[in-house]
Amino acid sequence: MGRLLPGVPRGRRVSVTAQVRVLGIRHHGPGSARALLRALTEFEPDTVLIEGPADADPLVALAASGQMRPPVALLGYASTDPSTAAFWPLATFSPEWQALQWAILHDADVRFCDLPAASSLAADRTAGDQGPDPLAALAAAGGYDDFEQWWDAVVESGTRYPDNTAELANDHHADSFDAITEAMAALRETMEIDEHTLRREAHMRQVLRARIKAGAQKIAVVCGAMHAPALSGKLGPAAPDARLLKGLPKVKTSLTWVPWTHSRLSSASGYGAGITSPGWYHHLFTHHDRTIERWFTRVARELRGEDLPVSSAHVIEATRLAHTLAVLRERPLPGLAEVTEATRSVLCDGDDVLLDLVTRRLVVGEALGGVPDETPTVPLDADLQARSKTLRLKRSAVDKNLDLDLRKDNDLQRSRLLHRLALLGIDWARAATSAVHSTGTFRESWTLRWEPELPIAVVEASRWGTTVESAAHAIVLDRVRRPESSLGEVTDTLEKALLADLRTAIPDVLAAVDAAAALDHDVLHLMSALPALIRTLRYGDVRGTDLSSLGDVTDAMLARICAGLPAAATGLDSDAADALRAAVDDVHIAIAVRDDPATTQRWLGTLRVIADRDDVDGILTGRTVRLLRDMGRIDEGETALRVSRALSVGSDPGAKARWIDGFAGGGAVLLMHDRGLLRLIDDWVSALPAQDFVDVLPVLRRTFGAFAAAERRTLGAVVRGGERTRSTAPSVDTERGARAIRATALILGVPA
Structure with missing residues (x-):
């Protein structure tokens, strides 16, 4: 013009x-x-x-x-x-x-x-x-419910083979x-x-x-x-x-x-356009000839990687089916719809699970691009890239499992980096369950996946500092110094700061924990914060951080808990009692982990006070009796007496059920080994009137439904067969046992 x-x-x-x-x-x-x-x-x-x-x-x-x-x-x-x-x-x-x-x-x-x-x-x-999306309107006018199918049939298929369909291709680009x-x-x-x-x-x-x-x-x-x-x-x-x-x-x-x-x-983006099959479209653009055959070959290779029996005959038959479907539908060439149906029928044997695998890995795909080193970036991102390269952490668009042994320096450095990124809200890695079975604190497992949106998180975090370490340090101090930060938030930040090895921030965070604990008079808040502090003490052994002052803060917090817990346990409704019971369990486990005799003695003394009170919700007294029994502070006879007293005539059935929930909830091992206690509970349930049984059934179902399936089967067998179940157990062959012991001693080189 x-x-x-x-x-x-x-x-x-x-x-x-x-x-x-x-x-x-x-x-x-x-x-x-x-x-x-x-x-x-x-x-x-x-x-x-x-x-x-x-x-x-x-x-x-x-x-x-x-x-x-x-x-x-x-x-x-x-x-x-x-x-x-x-x-x-x-x-x-x-x-x-x-x-x-x-x-x-x-x-x-x-x-x-x-x-x-x-x-x-x-x-x-x-x-x-x-x-608006006018192309979707054109697809509807062309009789297609799915816009992707319309575009693939009208445009993509018509330009797929420039060598074999030259006339069609020329018409397309010209007109x-x-x-x-x-x-x-x-x-x-x-x-x-x-x-x-x-x-x-x-x-x-x-x-x-x-x-x-x-x-x-x-x-x-x-x-x-x-x-x-x-x-x-x-x-x-x-x-x-x-x-x-x-x-x-x-x-x-x-x-x-x-x-x-x-x-x-x-996903819709700055263009306002998205596609559901980018892997398929990449294949269409990069393979100009024998597109369908090459695609089914890729699918076969992917399925063979999953140890599935896919042969060349499958590929040939799938190709024939895709072309036949295109002819039946009066389309010039097979599109994604025909290819998908042929994949499901021939290569996946109608299995939609396998088809979903093909869709995720090939039709969509997870190819991750790359940009030049000289691309403009914030200093924080430059530091992150340098640290990742040093620690051999490669960005990938698919999940990558990472098991770390914190006794190794490189793995320890990786752990610190990932914990610092978590503090900054850069969710490159998330904690995972390790495939390596270990109860030690020197192992960590992560799942790494680099999402395209993470650069925004890096830019947002750059306001805290120019390096990952300095930014994490700054954000930790900001969190603990906020006036509205609760004790739980401060202790949680302390635990994360320790895992991230922010040593220069630890003294300030400990001071914030001490100040928050002194100002918080809620026993439940103190109990919720204590396990994190004790876990922090445990991690200090592995990571080499000086946490001597944290022990004093923990002891002072436990003293306040023990002093206020008996009073806090009285006059609670069911929901509050349930919350306090969960807190008691968490503190009990944490104290067991700490393994300090003085601390354990003080805690068990407090539990004994609660167990002896009559004005406490049954779920709490039942729980404290169970914990004291597990720790050997009350014997079998006293335990049976307390159970019998809790289930005695005159008590409300609902209160009895909550006592049993507190006592037996969390595991059936005690009832499996102490048949007398199980008999007391069975006799009580059997004697309940019909209406009382209906009233307490939800609580009992919650209690016994939480047991493992094997535990429930064992308890059911005991209740059905009584003591006769013991006669069905095989007798012990002491002579065979003695031979096994002698052979083991010989292998270990110790006297039998």
């Missing part, structure tokens, strides 16, 4: 012809990408404008780096509030990425033309509101962009375009005018198909667009490239 270059002095204006070709594409469409490359090669533009934030132009040069490996994304975030951010992702098969690479390869001027991120991030729009623009223009007449979209298109036109004014001769505009009608034909005067863009709010914004993953391409 002809344009007059403005800005030339009066009397010297010349008529310059600037050819503009608007190429409306589908974001992340391999068919669009392939057709776009042919159109660019045919048109040979000197300027390429690509839909994307205009203030990201300084980052274009990084796309030429050999270290840039899609999928990647442009990340824009508000410098003062990194949580306000947006992504513009690009994959190998994205038309925008291919346009970028074509322009770099052919030395064309390439720029982004969409509304700058500084304006987009400041726009008052609802999160996730991406405006389809104009046809899509015409279809979008007709569709837009029936739609109400939102104001944000109108402003974006106004900015695109302004950029186009600027490039024409700068002297560009042949301009290719690569944008979403929906915007193509707004950029085609005569641009018209600039004044209306300038008015529309005038006064737009802006925020100070930083932009960079970040790695992305295929799975995240299925």
Whole structure:
């Protein structure tokens, strides 16, 4: 189209012809990408404008780096509030990425033309509101319920084999962009375009005018198909667009490239477009011939990796079935729907679990991109990358299990880094259950998975410091110094600071724990905080941190608990008593772990006081009797007497049930070995009137339902058979046992 270059002095204006070709594409469409490359090669533009934030132009040069490996994304975030951010992702098969690479390869001027991120991030729009989707409307008009199937059949399949379907491909790249623009223009007449979209298109036109004014001769505009009608034909005067863009709010914004993953391409982003099958689309774009056969070969290889019997015959039959389905449905070539059905029927034998595995690993995929080392980043991210490289922690888009032995220096350093990242809210790793069975405190297990959104978390955490250690130190001190921080929050922070080995922060955190404990008069709060402190003392042995002052804080806290617990246990309703019982269990376990005779003596004395009181909820007295029995502080006779007294006539059935819940809850070992106690409980339950039994049944079901299945079976057998179950047990062969002992002693080299 002809344009007059403005800005030339009066009397010297010349008529310059600037050819503009608007190429409306589908974001992340391999068919669009392939057709776009042919159109660019045919048109040979000197300027390429690509839909994307205009203030990201300084980052274009990084796309030429050999270290840039899609999928990647442009990340824009508000410098003062990194949580306000947006992504513009690009994959190998994205038309925008291919346009970028074509322009770099052919030395064309390439720029982004969409509304700058500084304006987009400041726009008052609802999160996730991406405006209308006209292509979905076209799919519905074409008789497709699923937009992915429509696009795959109409566009992707039609450009899949450029060698075998040359005529179809040529027709597509020559005419389809104009046809899509015409279809979008007709569709837009029936739609109400939102104001944000109108402003974006106004900015695109302004950029186009600027490039024409700068002297560009042949301009290719690569944008979403929906915007193509707004950029085609005569641009018209600039004044209306300038008015529309005038006064737009802006925020100070930083932009960079970040790695992305295929799975995240299925989410709406800065483009407002997502796909459900990025792995499939990558395959379509990178394999130009025998696409279906190659795909089923990949599926077979994946299933064989799971030790499944998949042969070459399966691949051949699946290929035939996919092509047959395409013929029956009058489609030019098999699409994802036909491939999926053939995979389920032939390669997975109708098993949807196996099909889900194929979908996750291949149809979606978890490819993680990479960016050059010189990509702009915050100092904290640079330190994190350096530390990760030193400790050989590689970022991956799939779960990676990591078992650490804290006795090894490298593993200890890894543990410190991961705990520091957890404090900063950078959830690269999460605690996991180890496959290595060990009760020692020197082992840790993690599951690592790098999510594309984590760069935002890194940027947000950078306000605390320029290195991971300094940032973690700062955030720990901030947490414990907040006036509203509770004792539980402070002790939890202390435990995390110890695991992260923030030694310089420990004295301040200990002082905060001492101060919080002195100000908190709630016994339940003190009991909730004590286990974390004792765990901290235990970890100090492994990590070498001086925690001598923590022992004094713990002893003082326990003294306050023991003094206030008997009074705090009285006059409680059921919910409060249940909460206190759980706290008693936690403190009891923690004290057992500490294994200090003086501490244990003080605690058991307090439990004895509660067990002897009549004004305490039965769930607490029953629990204290059980704990004292387990610790050997009361014998079998006294235990039986207390159980008999708790179940005596005259007590409320509900109160009796709660006493039994406290006494027996948590494990059936005592009842399995002490048949007298089991008989007392069985006799009481058997003698309950019908209505009383109905009333106490929920509590009893909660108590006995928590036992392990094997424990319940054993108790049931004892109750059904009485003492006769003992006669069914095999007799002990002492002679065989003696031979086994002598053989073991011989192996160990000790006297028998």
